[in-house]
Amino acid sequence: MLPANERSTPAALRAAALAAAILWLGGFTFYALFVIPSGVAVLGDHRQFGFVTERVTRWLNGLAALALLLDLPALRRPRWQRCSWVVAAGCTAALVGLHAYARSFLDFAHRDVHDPETFYQVHRAYLLTAAVQWLAFVSLLADRLRSTRPTPAP
Numbered sequence: 001m002l003p004a005n006e007r008s009t010p011a012a013l014r015a016a017a018l019a020a021a022i023l024w025l026g027g028f029t030f031y032a033l034f035v036i037p038s039g040v041a042v043l044g045d046h047r048q049f050g051f052v053t054e055r056v057t058r059w060l061n062g063l064a065a066l067a068l069l070l071d072l073p074a075l076r077r078p079r080w081q082r083c084s085w086v087v088a089a090g091c092t093a094a095l096v097g098l099h100a101y102a103r104s105f106l107d108f109a110h111r112d113v114h115d116p117e118t119f120y121q122v123h124r125a126y127l128l129t130a131a132v133q134w135l136a137f138v139s140l141l142a143d144r145l146r147s148t149r150p151t152p153a154p
Contacts, residue, residue, distance in 0.1 A: 020070050088136035105119040
């Protein structure tokens with residue numbers, strides 16, 4: 001049974017929010033665990049594969065934003081549950097900004113990085129923020145799945 005503050009949210013919106021969050025979490029996790037290591041192994045260089053990742057992360061950031069917009073009713077949940085949404089939203093906004101800043105160091109024509117030391121620091125901040133975002137989405141999904149679990153019959 002849904003909590004009282006969730007019952008006014010249309011079922012289609014709840015399903016779309018859940019689907020978008022699951023798609024984001026699955027895509028992010030699969031990309032991080034399998035695609036990046038495979039791409040680096042094939043190309044032999046993190047820097048070269050980074051130009052692929054630059055494109056993929058735009059999609060992931062957009063999907064994260066969509067999942068959070070669809071889950072705006074989460075802000076009606078108790079405070080500890082809202083916290084995951086706020087952290088995920090803050091991380092998503094930060095990642096969009098960090099992505100744009102990191103992109104300014106890339107030379108797409110020559111597939112090179114200007115000022116690699118600074119780029120590395122920005123990239124490190126991006127990775128740490130993405131890890132916190134991932135944890136926040138796991139928490140959001142766990143909460144969502146718990147709240148939609150059917151209650152046992154008396």
